[in-house]
Amino acid sequence: MTPFVYARADSLGDTIAAGAAPDSAFLAGGTELLNWLRLGITEPTRIIDISRLDGLDQVEALPGGGLTIGALMHLNDVALHALVVRDYPVLSQAILNAASPQLRNLATIGGNLLQKTRCAYFRAEEQLPCNKRQLGSGCSALHGINDNHAIFGWTEDCVATQPSDPAVALAALDAVIVTAHRSGGRRIPAAEFHLLPDTRPEADNVLQQGELITAIELPAPAPRSAYLKVRERESYEYAIVSAAAVLEMDGQTIRRAALALGSVALRPWRLSAAEEQLAGAEIGDREALSTAIEQSFAQARPLSQNAYKIELAKTAALRAIEKAARMSS
Amino acid sequence: MNFHDRHLLRLRVNGEDHSLSDLDPRVTLLDLLRERLHLTGTKKGCNFGECGACTVHLDGRRVNACMILAVSCEGREVTTIEGLADGDALHPVQQAFIDHDGFQCGFCTPGQVMSAAALIEEGHTGSDAEIREWMSGNLCRCSAYPQIVEAVRAAAGRASQ
Amino acid sequence: MMISQPVARPDGGVKVTGRARYAADYFAPDLLYAVLVTAPVPAGRVTSIMVDDALAEKGVVRVLTHEDMPKFGRFASPRAEPDTQMQQAEGPPAAQSFMPMQGDEIRHEGQPLAIVLGETLEAAEAGARHVALRFEFAEPELPAPPEWTAIDKAAVVPRESGFLFLEPTFTKGDVDRGLSDAAAMVEAVYLQPSRHHNAMEPSATLAEWNDGELTLHDATQHVYGVRQVLAARLNVPAGKVRVISRHTGGGFGGKGWIWPHQVLAAAAARIMQRPVRLALSRANAYSCLGYQPRMAQKIVLAADRSGKLTAVQQDVVNLTTVSDDFVEFATEASKGLYATPAMRLSQRVERANVAMPTALRAPVEGPGTWALESAIDELAHRLGIDPLDLRLINHADTDPATGQPWSSKKLREAYEEGARLFGWRERPRKPQRDGDWLIGYGMATCSMGCFRHPTPAAEVRLHRDGRVLIRTGTQDIGTGTLTIFPQIAADVLGLPMEKIELEMGDTELPEAGPTYGSSSTMGVGAAVLAAAEDARSQLARLANLLPDEVEMHDGHIRRRGAAGGQTIADVMSHTDIGEIIGSGSFDPAQHGNGLAMRTFGAIFMEVGVDPGLGLLRLRRAVGSYSAGRIVNPRTARSQMTGGIIWGWGMAAMEQSRHEPVLGRFLSKNLSGVAIPVNADIPGDIIIHFVDEVDEHASPIGGKGIGELGATGVAAAVANAVFDATGKRIRELPITPEKLL
Incomplete structure (x- = not known):
């Protein structure tokens, strides 16, 4: 790691004031930041340890339904919180499918959304041609190994994907990411938080320097929701x-569906066209569900090695719908 | 906010208070334990949170010591594999690993044992499948996985399912 | 009797408490931390190494480059025979002939170019990031695309060297006739990727010089090998090099031979006149150490209508580095498994600017059984014969290559008991489903050759108070030797396990060879046995008993069959001897001449395939083995389950991918390279050993088991996938895109 100075923050005000200085980075769980420092992905000169800020590690019910989750809550604590388990199984499942128990004890729900891509070229111990590592250096994956890369929303500048599991659940839940910043905070829809590579391939999300995620807000409970993760090994x-x-259901009929795919683009990918057509479909009618899902794949574009992910993603979406329907409301 | 490039760190490790002056903030908890405190039972397998060999308890929760800046542990309590046993009496998980042949080369074992001890406290021993999932943050290349599950199950005092 | 008892590991106490020390756990006063700077390109020349920024880093003491390094000596492999062109050949235990940091040439990505030395690890790591390199690029030789025609075109016959253990071709009988006589034939190409050992302990070396003598704490499977190679490279007498390795955190072949980093650490310590610890980063472990090379195998099996093989033809090509021809002799499996009148086998290599490959747990037969046992399954389906029956039909009653009788072989019993435990004969023949999962059953034969290294030695010291110390310069890599050697001595000396201590992993101890090739029980175990018997004989003479007629029991020595006897203390109290030192060794040339030796077994597997999501999961397995006497069924079971899981990783996920443009391994970390986790492995893995004693292989009666369990597994999995889905997968690993 390149040398840096360190300070522990004890108030939100001081934190966002100090964070606004260029080359400052916030440290919460550390499970991403430390690896970036070791690989030279970022080289901040000032580290602001926010892990002990008060009041950012609670779950609270919102008036009128919904929950607010403090950004510094550790992933395991969110996933195992009784209200999350009961009302937002998709989020609980997504978190428990992420990383390992130890990492989930460190990582925070806010920090998790700031994960950078797992593209092997980006994560290499050497700096390889990669527009996210160095803008203008090109994309090694475009003509290299890309079998696990994007099928939606990629450009020739970057074909990587966003790896966060919780982010996919939050996108499907229409969650809101609440931030604080010296110039005022924002409320950002989860599905719009991450950036596609079309404008600034080097950027991962909409946050500005010094902008801090303080909470995640979940809308009304979604007990009929589920997460499905496909990977070659069973865990970790x-x-x-x-x-x-x-899902919202009337008996066996889907009243409303929200679907998001993970690891197919640089942001969780909402299947809006499919969602529209799913309204009114019978859960037992696989053909109708598949036809609806198909609508959202018109824009899918495979790379040289990852056409299989298109079929895989369709099946995963279908299975997730069926799994959600089986969750008791 | 006061930024420094060298810090005074006070923390408790295995019941003993330590005060370290002039600490470089880049030092991870793992390297602090190994290189400064010479507690080498906690292993460095990958240094990227990808193997679990460095699992310790931080304020009672299992964590990867390679993913933590030591300086952020001010005032906290760390338990390492060296501090798990009660004097000469092995922790039930340690004894169960011996009884069930839950290791071979032994390099991942401190991390496995620390993870298992925490897992039992967490209550994730409802089934073998649950143990397997909640032990999956600890790689074992000798692949003692079935014996590790047997050891955890036994230490949790649960009959075979 | 302690032998054959499921004794718990005596090393448990130190291993579950963190007191077991591995190479990187040692310190020395004034220790310097070393971090490698490696080549980011696969070929070319480094034209300048700018170290100023690194030296500006607080705590960085020095940056060593090739200009600082001494000229390293050549290491002539002891395998090289006099009066041949191999006389000066480099070879094992040196892992490669090429030594980095001897000039400006770059032969593979990740090759060490500089060493940053710091007072702290943080300083050295930061310094390494700031060493600036300039290059002259050269067009690299890159691995061919992973398909037979491309690989076949790139392949060449391996040259003579210390790494060529066997003839690269083998022919027996009339293959053309066997092919033309055939009623059924299978011709297929099987591919497997490069894959790394990924031991949990990255290799590490602490080097310390005192008065011209070098002491090394090293992560190794062969302390004496480290001594030999370092003495030659550093031009010091072997007697001035001491190598200590009390525990090694997993080897699997990756720490078997001696790699450049061990030499570089010692050289750096000599230059600096300070102790240096070089602990490889996980990324270093992918490019500064070996791996099992990418392989392609083309097999033709021909059989008559009854299923009897009429010919076997196999062409194997493995990847190797530009400097040395490592040959992965997969054809050995075909030479040893099935009776056939005709064989035509060849081994070739494909050279590229990649790191040097090496042996990896279950080398040779591991890749060999992947191809052969897949092809046998294909042949069985073509003939409409049960895969187990086809194997029984072609059972080799003598060694297929040499015609020699077996030292011992109970494969038929292993098949039978494995099939019974698994329910193979009763398995459903119609497609099975469990929800979204298709269920399939597959089996394969397992086999490993017997590597008996000359000539391990051991010492058994019997103290007058009945305590025993076994001293032998072998290594603990977790296989169970720390348990079974005391068991062997306990039996001879009639003492309980608690009385017996074992000291290993030090060149101050009697030379006992490497801990690889599944060789330790046969070889070092026999040396311990001989040393214990020697101690007992010496005690017998002191007790005025005939050594050949005594037995020891419960701390007493007596004439065999007699009651009571004299205690050890009593016998020794009549003398002024404080302890008896028994010596023993094992010379394989004295045992089993003219006999073919192998271990055998059968693996039966049930897998689930979710064709919608491309998932493959293990449901249960039975391994049944014929491997001679099992000294400790508890540690042996762990070895076999570990081997099966190792094989599962090979089948289902493991690969170190060669990046086709940059000429590097795509990922050099454990998040980009999958190895099995606990959740992948069901509890339902049953291990069975046939009751067997092989008196010819070794006086222990046992053979090696460390690698046997890992053979056959990949084929059994692919065969089960075929059973489940009708898809024949001929390229490993069997990942989702192949199953959709």
């Missing part, structure tokens, strides 16, 4: 494809 591995489904 990033997804090839994942799918989050949130």
